[in-house]
Amino acid sequence: MNLTLPLHKVNEPDRQRVGGKGFALAMMARESLTVPEAICITTEAYHQYMRSTGLRDNLVMVLYRKAFKDMRWEEIWDAALRIRNLFLKTAIPTELRAILAPPIESTFAEKAVSVRSSAPGEDSSKTSFAGLHESYVNIRGTEAIFEHIRLVWASLWSDRALLYRQELGLDVDKSAMAVVVQEMISGERSGVVFGRSPVDESQAVVEAVYGLNQGLVDGTVEPDRWILRRNTGQILSHSPAQREKVLNPAPLGTRLENLPPELREKAPLTESDVSDVFQLAMRAESFFKSPQDVEWTYLKKRLHALQSRPITTGATPDGDERLRYLSLHRSFDNLKELWTKIEKDLIPAMEAEAAILADIDLTGLSDADLADEIERRIGIHKKWQDAYWRDCIPFAHGMRMFGQVYNDVVHPKDPFEFMDLLKGTRMVSIQRNQILEDLAGWLRKDPQLAECLRLKGLEDCDSAFREAFNNLSNTFGDLTWGETSFIQDPRQLVGFLLEMTDRPPKNGSKPLKDIDSLEGNFLSLFEEAQKTYATEMLDLARASYRLRDDDNIYLGKIEGQMRNTLNEGKRRIERVFGTDLGALETKEILKTLRNRHRKPKKSSPPPPGAPTQGLKENFHIKARxxxxxxxxxxxxxxxxxxxxxxxxxxxxxxxxxxxxxxxxxxxxxxxxxxxxxxxxxxxxxxxxxxxxxxxxxxxxxxxxxxxxxxxxxxxxxxxxxxxxxxxxxxxxxxxxxxxxxxxxx
Amino acid sequence: MNDLKAYKKDLKSLFASQHTGVLATQQDGQPYTSLVAFASSEDLKDLFFATMRATRKFANLSPDSRVAMLIDNRSNIPSDFQWAMGVTVTGRAEELADPEKQTSLTAYLAKHPHLEDFVSSPGCAFLRIRVDTYYVVTRFQKVVEIHVRS
Structure with a gap:
């Protein structure tokens, strides 16, 4: 069995066991292209690890506890995190280590390496699943290499891969991941060349950035782009980028930095470099026998090929929901920008808008004006809902990113321990509940007031209490859910408070005493130079956790203002046509407000449930x-x-x-x-x-x-x-x- | 309910694929289990099995005809937890006599032809379980109850 293979020993029959990336590198090395020195960890090593540690059976338990069709993407992400933790916690057994370590140590010693996923079948030109699996750059030392090999193995089951499980044919018993451990080439200029443009078959495309090409591949650094004529190599056009950022190696993998001013005005490649890169793609095409997409880097004027794969032609069908999910994966820097935008910009603007709407006296509007106001507010609500989807939902990914970082350094038994560290961030809804709790406490101490409320209602009892009650809406907006506005009709909420007084006081958000120790432990695992990064990451995650809730409350305020106009419209209609109209659709309210002689149509009753003819059947099923x-x-x-x-x-x-x-x-x-x-x-x-x-x-x-x-x-x-x-x-x-x-x- | 339809289909294919089930009887509160060859009626309301009248399980049934039976398709590997289906059947057992016996026995022998000599021997009883409830377990922990008579 071949558990490891150096590139020069990889032959055609090894294609599956070294995976697409490993095989392509071996081919390029054989054809005398400059490729970094590399060792392939074959799929047999993966299988042996999974078998001998029992991880395969654990994986089955996590992965198949529910039918995939019943799982939403949030659950798929959670499953992937659990699986990742299983790999993190399960060391490579001694016997397997004894086989893998010597070639790795003798080849790389203390040199920095990249640890890359190399999935079997990923070089087939029918499918393109670039980016579903993980690769890690700038890893040093045997221990760290072994840990990242396990993470690459785990990424066979990443959330993204699980979304494409059918196309990938993912199967716990059959699927496997090969790994390429490759000398790290910290090139000064890097990029990608497409031997044939995906949009025009007669052209080729070269993209280039300063620094590592990971910045280009994951979309954080905008590249310069050249279009070439495929059959002559003539450069047809050059679109320079706004060159501002550069991705450099850093203690924790990579770091996005500002590009030095002297480089901003200068394209990363000369015309002669562009031609050399294009020729590299043509060479690769000649022996791979199909147009290639090649990643490359220049180190001190020398062009290195980092990987090559066939250009895929299969387009993803439009409207594939999974693309939206994939777009939720954001970089740390992108999330930091979102955070600022949401907290400094979106939320204050939502609050301001809600306050302006609250000041408008609806009773003073004519019916026609009220109809206009309803439409305007529906538009405003829609605007903020869109902003919520665009910015707030992706920001929730901050928690997920932190969870992964936390698990990587802490290796906790519970993969969701990181959630405990995010608690107690004074979420708006918890503060609001505290006010309700205070009001209930008031009633507990004053049974006479409680009795009065029970018998007479808010208007006829203690005015100080009434004021405090109404303050709730001033501070946190109307409690709104669907059609009901609680402040306009306080009876229900009063009843609810009375129910609260009947049970002993309870406080939310008891900060766990161990939050501090969890935090201390987490930060202590970073070296001094990385502590700022770790603290920033934690702050970001806490904001993500808190805002996951808060942004909904602010959006709720806007929705409440929209509902108020609808309720006002409905009240006016009921004054004319009586109160037996039931629920009215918005368009009926609008039509009647604009034409008082038109009686609104009742909304049609909900369609009856499934026919009950099955009653004669003796069988009935019940979830247990x-x-x-x-x-x-x-x-x-x-x-x-x-x-x-x-x-x-x-x-x-x-x-x-x-x-x-x-x-x-x-x-x-x-x-x-x-x-x-x-x-x-x-x-x-x-x-x-x-x-x-x-x-x-x-x-x-x-x-x-x-x-x-x-x-x-x-x-x-x-x-x-x-x-x-x-x-x-x-x-x-x-x-x-x-x-x-x-x-x- | 489509769910019920799907579950009935699964039950039928499980009962077709499995030859034996574990039958539980009891005496004075002491549970007792036995492996029996079973068959199911087309409408899933009854199960059938055969036993010698001299057996302990048969003796247990005369004071208390209540039984439970476990039918499953495990392969004795760890992934059974996720992929195996286990069905616990509860109901009452009764010995069948002609003419009822003949029709059911024909179906039973179609599934277990090698038991022909056994069931036709004088000491052997042919029994029907009138099913009250199926408790169906899939994916380790997903449980539904299908009530047949209740």
Whole structure:
């Protein structure tokens, strides 16, 4: 068995075992092109590692716990992180090490290397999945090389690869990853050449940047571009870039730096360099027998080929949702810019806009003006919703990026330990809940006031309390969910406060005493020179965690202002046509406001459910145990409250299990009453999971059909350790486990 | 419900693929399990198996006809946890006599032709389990109940 192969020993029969990248490098070396010295770690090494450590069976457990069709991208990301952690925690066994280490040590000693993925089959010209697997540059020393070999192996199961699992034919038993360990060439100028342009077959394209070409490949550094005539090599055009940045080697891989001023005015390649690079692609094409896309770098005037692969012709179909997901992967620098934009720009602008809208006296508008105002506000809401999708959703990736960095340096047992480090960041919804808690505390101390509220209502009781109650909306905007505006009709919220007073006080966001020690430990693992980077990364992740929630609240304020106009319109219509109109569609409200003689059409009732003819059938099916994702540790037992509409929220009783499609940030005020959370939407880093963690509640997400399989009043057990929901009475022995089992039924 | 349809299909193919199941009976609260060759009715309402009247399982059934049976397609490898399907059937067992016995027995022998001598021997009883509920476990922990009679 060949576990390692130096390039000069790679032959045609080794194509699969060294993977596409390794094989192409070997071919180029044989044809006397300048390529960095390299050793291929073959797929047999991967298989041996997976078999002898038992990792293969663990992988099956993580990967197939749910059907892929039931998994959203958030869950796929979580699964990939868990898998990555398995590889990080599982050392290469001694026997395997003894075989892999000698060739690596004798070839590279202390030289810096790149550790690159080389997937079998990736050189086929039908598929292009560049960037699905990981490669690492600037790695030094045997230990670090071994660790990065494992990370490259893990990337066979990266979130991106899992999205393309069908095209890649991913299969735990059959799939394998080869690795190329390659001498690091820190070229001064680098780039890519396409031997045939993807857009015009008669042309070739050369792209070049200063520094490492990783900056070009991942899109952080804009390249200069030359178009050449393919059959003559004549340069047809040159489009210079705004040359500002350069990616350089750094202690932690690479660092984006400002390009020195003297280089900004100068193209990275001379015309003669461009021709040499083009000739490199032509040479490669002559022996690979198909047009090639070659990555290259110039080190001290010498042109090195770093890798070569066939140019793919298969286009990705339009509207492939996965492309949007891939676009969520951002660089650290890009995320830092987003952060500034969201916090300094978007959120203040949203707040200002909401405040201006709140100042407009709707009752003073004519009906026609009100209709115009409704349309204007729908437009405003749409504008902010778009901004939310464009900037806020990608910013949530900051948590994910941090999670990976954290796991890389800390190697925690729990791959989501990093979430604990992000807690207690004073999220707006937690602050809002604190105010509700304070109001409930007021009522607990003043039973007479509570009784008055119960009998008479807010208007006829203590005015100081009323003022404090109304302040809630001034500080945090109207609590809005769907059609209901709670401040306009305070009865429900008052009822809810009274429910809160009936149970002992509870505070959210208890900062864990170990946050400090987790933070200290994390930072201590970085060398002095990298500490700033580590701190910045942590700050970014905390902002990402907090804003994941906050931005929704601000968007909720805008939505509340939009709803206010609609409600005002509906009230006016009801004054004329009576209150039995039921829910009205927006376009009906608009039409009637503009023409008072037109009676609005009732919205058609929801289509009836599936025909009930199956009743005669004796068989009926019932979910007993549903597998989701563990999103908040702990076990809770209680009656389910399925929340489908606002009324369900206000009916919420202490100790119930909150079951919903997705925890809307504007629903979070009931969370302190809940014993546990079950949510259809999946993942560890979604809003519901974050809130559950803040309150230390057992939480299971990604429960397919949560709001349909479970009915209000069902007894459910939420196992937040294993990510399982059990429906029906369960005779749970009350054992003192790692956490005491919570019983609330 | 499409789910039910899909599950019925899975049950049928599981019952067709498996020859034996583990039958549980009890006496005085002491559980007792036995491996039996089984067959299922087309409508999934009944299961059939045969046993000698002298066996402990047969004796256990006369004071208490309640049974459970486990039918699964595990391959005895770790990935069974994800890929194997396990079905626990609960119901009541009763010995069949003609004419009912003949039709069911024909179907049973079509699945287990090598048991012809066994089931036609005088000491052998042919039994039907009237199914109350199927408890279907897939992917290690996904569980649904299919109630047949309740």
């Amino acid at each position: 145990q549903i597998v989701g994702q563990p999103a908040g540790p702990g076990i809770a037992f209680g009656k389910a409250r399925v929340v489908l509409e606002p009324a369900d929220l206000f009916a919420f009783k202490t100790g119930e299990i909150l079951v919903c499609d997705a925890v809307d940030p504007n629903m979070t005020f009931v969370v302190p009453l809940a014993a546990g959370i079950v949510e259809r939407r999946g993942g560890m880093l979604i809003h519901g999971a974050i809130i559950a963690r803040e309150y230390g509640l057992p939480c299971v997400t990604g429960v397919a059909g949560a709001a349909t399989s479970i009915k209000t009043g069902d007894t459910v057990t939420v196992d937040g350790y294993l990510g399982i929901v059990i429906i029906g009475e369960t005779r749970l022995e009350k054992k003192k486990g790692p956490d005491e089992i919570t019983r609330n039924a």
